[in-house]
Amino acid sequence: MRFGVFWTEVRRSPLRWWLPVLMALDVAMLVGRDTAWIGVWPQASAAAQLPAYFFGLVLGGGAAWVAGRVHRAGLTEQLAASTRARWRVELPLLASTVFYGLAAFVPGAVLAAVVSTPEAGPGFLWPSYLALGVCLVVLSxxxxxxxxxxxxxxxxxxxxxAVCLFGQTMLRPFRFYVLSGHPQVEVSPAALAVRVAFVLLIAGFALAIPPRAAGGGQWARRGAGVAGAAGLVAVAMAGPVQVERPAPASALCSDGTPQVCVWPENRKYLPVVSAMATRFSSLPNGVLTVPPAFYEKGLRSAAHPEAGGDFQFLAGELSVPMFMASTVLSRTLPDCEVPGGAEERYSQQVFTLDAYLQVRGLGDARALGAGGGPPGVDLREIARVLGLPDNAQAEWVAERLAAIRGISGDCRD
Amino acid sequence: MEPVAKLRGIRQGYRRRDVIVDLDLDIRHGVLGLLGPNGAGKTTLLRTLATVVPPKRGAITISGVPVDSRRATMEARRRIGYLPQHFGYYPGFTVYDFVRYSAWLRGVPAREADAATREAIGFVDLTDRSRAKLKSLSGGMIRRCGIASAIVGRPQLVLLDEPTVGLDPAQRLEFRSLVRKLKDDRVAVVLSTHLVEDVAAVCDDVVVMAEGRLVWRGDPEALREVAAPDAEGDSPLERGYMSVLAAQGAVA
Amino acid sequence: MTAVTDCWAGLRRYAQAHHLAQVSAGYAAATVVAVIAGGHDFVLPAANSRGWTEMASTVATPLPFAMLAAGSLHSSMASLEQAASGRLARAEVAHLAAALLLAAALLGTATLVTGSPGGAAEGVRNLLIYVGLALISGRLFSRSLSWVVPVGAFVLVDFWGSDGVRPRWWAWQFMVYDSLWSWVAAGAVLTGGVAALVARPAGRSLWPPGRRA
Incomplete structure (x- = not known):
């Protein structure tokens, strides 16, 4: 019988007209964005969670419409005289709205899982990110x-x-969403638990507080306001949504030289990053000092002297050559000090070499990003050099290094 | 005598669904009762007459002027008083404010608005409550305020959509006397209702609608006369109405 | 009763029917938000390769002003206003102009307090865009749903409006204040909105059919 009432509310909810829009929005936000999240379980989970932030607006508006319709239709008195508790009368209304929110949310999550499975290997979507998304749906x-x-x-x-949702962007401690899901971080269990509790509290208020139109209930509303404010304080006190993850017991490393080690969740990147490392080390005559291993950020202790240069996947693999080139340059040209007045000449030489290394590492100019590389770098010259045989490229690199050492005489070899 | 309102070949509806089909109707001074089952198109006809929704097809003439442009529509609205079945109001308004705001909406000239408002409030016998807020009034009084808002500024055509819904018997008697007063003022009134007693009490002319069509027209006496011997109903008029609908297949 | 007091009484009645006291409170709240947000950038999810976009607060702070300005055209007396004479239509245009000017003044000043003159200009331009969209929304879905199209446009622009470096040609809200194209577009959207307000007889939304405006 209770489910009968629930299905009746589902059938007559105005959100039934909006469901296709919500589902389309959910899917469009997944596939209509950069697809670097595909094949990395935590990133796919975070990506599946994110559309809830946007369709929460429509969901909240629909919920308000459904709740207000009861009173606009003059049923306030009838509900007040009901033999059932108010929350039991209102539960099917709120549940039907949540049903539509989840009906829009689930296809995105399923799609994220389906497209990630072939590349991501073992594992699955991370429940904590999905729980955040469900929290946002219920909260809206x-x-x-x-x-x-x-x-x-x-x-x-x-x-x-809208204020509730957009306010989160301005007030970071109150956020119920994350922008990305790098393997180095995870949802804080404490922050998630407090958020779940807060959402349940607000849902409880939504069900139990008498509507203003019914008259009375001022104390219940004031009490709820105080409890809601206390709940918000608890959310803020629970700390950030994402916290650092401990490094895995065994990182996923390549067999080649130099070795490349990544987080197991980023396994799809291992071949491509290994190829980048090989391209750095394949310049003949030892002109570059390439480290024996490249590590993804978070695998080594932050106290390690070279951990600051460990690579990160900021926009898929595109960001990796930047970190690798920087590591190679700092090993090749350690402790350079630039004499006063020569900064511009020095920077131009270093930027040129850095840009060359990034493009060589990735294999194309996308490594320099949409901005086209550092200022003053002649990209046509770099393209010309990359077209030369490796010996000629090594000579060009050696000339650049000599020029840099010429400017900054105390660079060690 | 020229009709106050003339409808010719009116087709009205939403998207592909027609609610009114090829309707011709002349409305003259006096009270025209609009009878019909739910969904017959009575409210849509009143909304069309009130120029709230332009017809999909056909022509409307109000006081001899075709309503065929925005300017003509706005001009026609000065001559029409319309009371929807469910009308919204600002609960903090006094009776005077409510009727005066309606006068402003109707385009009653500012120099005449105060007198017209007081006249309309007097007409519905609410002068002693004119400073009372609407939220403090009973349902019947609110209805009377609505009627005052429909007649303020002496429109030539008054359209009342189910005005007696929710009124108690005494209030309905009061309402009927108000409508008779309007008739005496030589106003054309169109009264949409489900209640044949209202029609019997105040209407000079009756139109029965079914499924968007005008299926019968005559005076209340003629409607009594068409009653079939075996028709259902508690009064001759009700039996006549049911007989008309039965002839159209609009009732089982 | 003198003509002046009569006029004021008329304005009071119009203001009461259109809940202008509550709208004023909403303007005050939106102004406070604009002051607080004036010097900040918002970081919101986006489709670009970074997964987020950093936008000036003036992309978002005009939204509540626009929704209030257009939504305030909705009245408690809407059912009776459906059959109003041309006087109401003129009053609504004046109402919108006053609401828009006041919103522009409040938003511009609030952004200037903690932001920059360029930011204030961008806020006003975005206000014009959102008000135009809110008026179109009011015509499409009814005036109490004036918020639907502006919020939808905000989501669209936020998520897909930038490639991470440059705004797309249609993301006028992201463009800098001296982009002539964005001002032309804002003017066009506002003109479209005003046309949607005045061009059809009041009282009929396009969807769903028959709903009162």
Whole structure:
């Protein structure tokens, strides 16, 4: 019987018209963005979580509409006279809104899992990120439902939901979403638990607080306001949503030289990064000093002297050559001190060499990003050099190094 | 005598669904009762007459002027008083504020608005409550305020959509006397209702609608006369109405 | 009653029917938010390779002003206003102009307090865009849903409006204040919105059919 009421609410919810829009938005936000998340389980989980932030707006507006419709239709008195507790009467209403939110959320999560499986290897979507997304869905629905009861207007509640969602962007400690899911971090269990509790609290208020139109209930609303504020303080006190993860017991490393080690979750990048490392080390005559191993950030202790140069996947593998080139240059030209007045000449030589190394490492100019590399670097010259045989490239690199050492005489070999 | 409103070949509806089909109707001074089952198109007809929704097809003439442009629509609205079945109001308004705001909406000239407002409030016998806030009034009084808002500025055509819904018997008697007063003022009133007693009490002319069409027209006496011997109903008029609908297949 | 007091009483009635006291409170709150946010950038999820975009607060702070300005055209007396004479249509245009000017003044000043003159200009330009969209939304879905299209546009621009370095040609809200193209677009959107407000007889939204505006 109770499910009968629930399905009735599902069938008559105005969100039924919006469900295709929400689902389309969810999927469009997954596939219509940079696809570096595909094949990395935590990144895919975070990507699946993110659309909830946006369709929470529509969901909140819909929840407010559904909650307010009861009162606009003049049913407030009937509900007040019901033999059932208020929360039991309102539960199917809120549940139907949450149902639509989850119905929009789930396809994105399924899609993320399906497209990631072939590349990602063992593992699955991380439940903690999905839980954050579900939290956001329920929070939007509950906030909208509550606002719809407090303001009969069809106009004010969506603004309340928008403030609730956009306010998070300004107030970092109150965020219920993450922008990315690098393997180096994970959702803090404490922060997640407090957020789940807060969402349940708001959902409880949304169900139990009497609507303003029913008259009375001021103390219940004030009490709820105080408890809600306390809940927000608890959310802020629980710390950031993401915390650092301990390094894995055994990193995933390549067999070649130089060796490349990545987090197991980033296994899809291992071949491509190994190839980059090989391209650095393959310049003849030992012109470059390449480290014996390249590590992804977080695998080595931060106290390690070279950990600062460990590579990161900031936009897929595109960011890796930048870190590797920097590591190779700092090994090749250690402890350079630039004499006063020569900074510009020095920078231009170093930038040119750095740009060359990045492009050589990746194999194409996308390594320099949309901006096209550092200022003053002649990209046509770099393209010309990259077209030469490796011996000629090594000569060009040696000339650049000699020029740099010429400017900064105390660079060690 | 020229009709106050003339509808010719009106087709009205939403998207592909037609709610009114090829309707011709002349409305003259007096009270025209609009009867019909739910979904017959009564409210849509009133909204069309009130120029709230332009017809998909056909022509409307108000006081001899075709309503065929925005300017003509706005001009026609000065001559029409319209009371929807469910009308919204600002609960903090006094009776005077409510009717005066309606006068402003109707385009009653500013120098005449105060007197017109007081006249309309007097007409519905709410003068002694004119400073009372709407939120403090009973449902019947709110209805009377609505009627005052529909007649303020003496429009030539008054459209009342289910005005007696929710009124108690005494209030309905009061309402009927108000409508008779309007008739005496030589106003054309269109009264949409489900209640044949209202029609019997105040209407000079009756139109029965079913499925978007005008299926019968005549005076209340003629409607009584068409009653089939075996028709359902508690009064001759009700039996006549049910007989008309039965002839159209609009009732089982 | 003198003509002046009569006029004021008329304005008071119009303001009450359109909840202008509550709208003023909303303007005040939106101004406070604009002051606080004036010097900050927002970091929001985006489709570019970084996965997020950093935008000036003036992309978002005009939104509540726009929704309030357009939404305030909705009235408690909407059912009776459906059959109003041309006087209401003129009043609504004046109402919108006043609401827009006030919003521009408040937003511009608030952004200047903690931001820059360029940021204030961008805020005002974005306000014009959002108000135009809110008016279109009001015509499409009813005035109480004036927020739908502006919020949708914000989501679209935020998520897909930049390649990470440059704004796309249609993401006018991201463009700098001296981009003539963005001002032309803002003017066009506002003109479209005003046309949506005045071009059809009041009272009928396009969707869903028959809903009162």
């Amino acid at each position: 629905a509950a906030t909208g439902h509550l606002a719809g009861k407090l303001w009969e207007s069809r106009f004010v509640p969506p603004i309340a939901v």
